[in-house]
Amino acid sequence: MTALVLAEHDNAELKPATLNAVTAASQLGGDVHVLVAGSGAQAVADAAARIAGVSVVLLADDASYGNRLAENIAPLIVSLAGDYDAIVAPTTTSGKNILPRVAAQLDVAQISDVMKVESADTFVRPIYAGNALATVQSTDSKKVMTVRGTGFPAAAATGGSAEIRTIAAAANPGNSRFVGAELAKSDRPELTAAKIIVSGGRGMGSSGAFSIIESLADKLGAAVGASRAAVDAGFISNDHQVGQTGKIVAPQLYIAVGISGAIQHLAGMKDSKVIVAINKDEEAPIFQIADYGLVADLFQAVPELEKAL
Amino acid sequence: MKILVPVKRVIDYNVKARVKADKTGVDLANVKMSMNPFDEIAVEEAIRKKEAGQAEEIIAVSIGPAQAQETLRTALAMGADRAILIQTDDIVEPLAVAKLLKAVVDAEQPKLVILGKQAIDDDSNQTGQMLAALLGWPQGTFASIVKVVGDGIEVTREVDGGLETVALTLPAIVTTDLRLNEPRYASLPNIMKAKKKQLDVKTAADYGVDISPRLKTLKVEEPAKRAGGIKVKTIEELVDKLKNEAGVI
Ligand SMILES: Cc1cc2nc3c(=O)[nH]c(=O)nc-3n(C[C@H](O)[C@H](O)[C@H](O)COP(=O)(O)OP(=O)(O)OC[C@H]3O[C@@H](n4cnc5c(N)ncnc54)[C@H](O)[C@@H]3O)c2cc1C
Ligand SMILES: Cc1cc2nc3c(=O)[nH]c(=O)nc-3n(C[C@H](O)[C@H](O)[C@H](O)COP(=O)(O)OP(=O)(O)OC[C@H]3O[C@@H](n4cnc5c(N)ncnc54)[C@H](O)[C@@H]3O)c2cc1C
Numbered sequence: 179m180t181a182l183v184l185a186e187h188d189n190a191e192l193k194p195a196t197l198n199a200v201t202a203a204s205q206l207g208g209d210v211h212v213l214v215a216g217s218g219a220q221a222v223a224d225a226a227a228r229i230a231g232v233s234v235v236l237l238a239d240d241a242s243y244g245n246r247l248a249e250n251i252a253p254l255i256v257s258l259a260g261d262y263d264a265i266v267a268p269t270t271t272s273g274k275n276i277l278p279r280v281a282a283q284l285d286v287a288q289i290s291d292v293m294k295v296e297s298a299d300t301f302v303r304p305i306y307a308g309n310a311l312a313t314v315q316s317t318d319s320k321k322v323m324t325v326r327g328t329g330f331p332a333a334a335a336t337g338g339s340a341e342i343r344t345i346a347a348a349a350n351p352g353n354s355r356f357v358g359a360e361l362a363k364s365d366r367p368e369l370t371a372a373k374i375i376v377s378g379g380r381g382m383g384s385s386g387a388f389s390i391i392e393s394l395a396d397k398l399g400a401a402v403g404a405s406r407a408a409v410d411a412g413f414i415s416n417d418h419q420v421g422q423t424g425k426i427v428a429p430q431l432y433i434a435v436g437i438s439g440a441i442q443h444l445a446g447m448k449d450s451k452v453i454v455a456i457n458k459d460e461e462a463p464i465f466q467i468a469d470y471g472l473v474a475d476l477f478q479a480v481p482e483l484e485k486a487l
Numbered sequence: 488m489k490i491l492v493p494v495k496r497v498i499d500y501n502v503k504a505r506v507k508a509d510k511t512g513v514d515l516a517n518v519k520m521s522m523n524p525f526d527e528i529a530v531e532e533a534i535r536k537k538e539a540g541q542a543e544e545i546i547a548v549s550i551g552p553a554q555a556q557e558t559l560r561t562a563l564a565m566g567a568d569r570a571i572l573i574q575t576d577d578i579v580e581p582l583a584v585a586k587l588l589k590a591v592v593d594a595e596q597p598k599l600v601i602l603g604k605q606a607i608d609d610d611s612n613q614t615g616q617m618l619a620a621l622l623g624w625p626q627g628t629f630a631s632i633v634k635v636v637g638d639g640i641e642v643t644r645e646v647d648g649g650l651e652t653v654a655l656t657l658p659a660i661v662t663t664d665l666r667l668n669e670p671r672y673a674s675l676p677n678i679m680k681a682k683k684k685q686l687d688v689k690t691a692a693d694y695g696v697d698i699s700p701r702l703k704t705l706k707v708e709e710p711a712k713r714a715g716g717i718k719v720k721t722i723e724e725l726v727d728k729l730k731n732e733a734g735v736i
Pocket of ligand 1: 382405408422423437440442459607
């Protein structure tokens with residue numbers, strides 16, 4: 179049994195989501211290899227080789243992989259798949275974009291967003307916004323799966339010394355081209371890796387008001403999250419959305435401010451260790467899952483909380 | 488160009504799913520069902536492309552039970568031109584859905600297929616990408632802007648780090664994200680008109696596609712419930728609890 183993990187990276191840095199995927203892959207019970215497909219990504223391969231428990235790193239370094247276009251990377255993975263029993267990617271937008279393409283080309287079902295590995299062919303995954311957990315057994319000989327970061331502890335980033343093998347690029351179908359990106363730049367921790375998250379909802383009322391959330395987050399060394407309503411209203415950019423159709427987070431502390439607690443939002447944060455809700459409506463559903471609820475006007479409570487820390 | 492829009496009938500997004508006592512699945516008896524919200528966005532986008540003179544015909548297709556006709560009628564009432572139901576009461580996994588859709592694409596030859604990024608029941612987020620792979624077409628997933636540019640399209644995608652734009656040749660696959668558009672409500676006259684629009688009912692066998700599942704669902708359970716919390720009266724009390732009881736700050 180050997181599993182191939184698709185590394186999450188931006189050509190310069192290996193992203194932490196890779197470490198959780200390595201843990202999931204090692205629970206399948208065999209060797210773990212990591213594929214780094216990128217452009218000028220030697221440093222990423224070096225970092226992947228240091229992950230504890232990884233025995234081989236495959237480095238496909240080619241301009242066509244620079245922006246991780248699914249059309250280009252899927253055929254590469256398919257060409258390697260013969261040597262592997264399982265192909266694993268983190269449930270990131272990149273993993274979600276690429277892996278089903280691989281599964282379809284291999285004619286196997288993909289198991290999405292695995293939270294738990296029961297055995298080499300049996301997995302637990304959330305359905306219906308996490309209101310139900312399905313235990314599914316794959317009858318395909320090869321397993322293709324994305325894994326939820328919050329379900330698996332990160333493998334140690336150092337301590338390993340895997341062999342790095344350089345491999346050739348696969349044929350590029352030439353039907354897609356990267357045009358550009360507008361990536362959020364922030365000194366705050368990444369949402370999915372943060373220990374503390376402060377999230378704002380529609381109750382914030384405006385993008386200007388979001389500064390009190392940001393200020394509280396900075397005091398706590400926290401990441402900033404948001405509900406869909408806050409993103410739709412333009413208070414903050416889409417990469418902050420927490421929920422069924424945004425990011426799934428499970429920090430030590432999640433502070434929900436001016437968020438009502440819709441099923442879709444809860445799906446993204448209800449596995450947090452401690453949940454605090456600040457809402458002026460004492461009937462808001464968020465209070466049903468909050469460990470500590472404060473019924474208050476957020477415009478008073480949030481600055482006060484920041485001061486009290 | 489012709490646009491194909493696959494639409495799925497799912498539990499309404501306002502309904503909280505309940506697991507069956509025998510753990511075989513989710514109880515859908517007497518539960519309100521609706522079109523998957525991402526598919527409403529897909530239908531809306533197709534209609535806007537038609538209104539802009541960039542598309543001539545919109546075909547909605549659904550795979551599911553007889554009641555999925557209602558979902559298709561909703562798409563027709565919004566503005567789709569005709570519909571196809573591939574009727575089945577079986578569980579159809581994304582790979583099988585993608586194979587059936589490929590057969591429909593082969594027959595109808597659309598230039599663009601717009602799907603939802605995920606169905607809110609099974610949350611797989613696979614079908615569009617699988618269809619793209621089976622057809623060998625490019626894909627613009629999690630789209631928040633879709634522009635026809637020359638003889639291709641440019642798709643702005645919602646990615647973990649922000650937004651990213653890709654240029655694709657046609658034919659292509661698009662999957663919708665929440666902020667692509669705000670779907671319209673069907674007007675009463677359009678709901679009436681939709682009843683007369685063409686809706687063909689087919690079976691998987693008509694397309695010669697094997698839809699047998701690859702995954703066995705062993706059980707479906709409710710997740711562990713969170714123990715109820717408390718209300719605090721003041722900020723001081725909150726800070727004290729976080730420091731001394733929970734130990735998280
Ligand atoms: C297909 C689909 C996918 C979705 N995916 C997601 C998702 O991934 N993530 C997500 O979050 N949502 C998602 N949603 C949307 C979800 O259903 C809710 O609409 C959304 O979460 C509501 O956001 P909110 O709580 O900020 O707004 P509201 O529900 O409007 O709540 C605002 C809250 O702020 C409180 N408030 C207002 N003013 C103040 C004040 N001054 N002080 C204190 N409290 C105040 C109010 O009491 C209220 O409880 C999705 C919906 C659909 C249909
Ligand atoms: C525990 C469990 C129980 C299940 N029970 C049932 C059941 O009782 N009945 C049943 O029918 N299925 C059942 N299924 C199958 C499941 O609900 C989905 O139909 C299937 O797995 C497709 O996944 P998805 O909809 O999440 O795909 P996604 O890849 O998330 O869907 C993305 C998009 O693909 C398109 N699409 C997907 N499916 C269809 C479709 N059928 N028709 C048209 N367009 C589509 C839509 O545009 C959609 O937005 C069950 C699955 C599990 C795990």
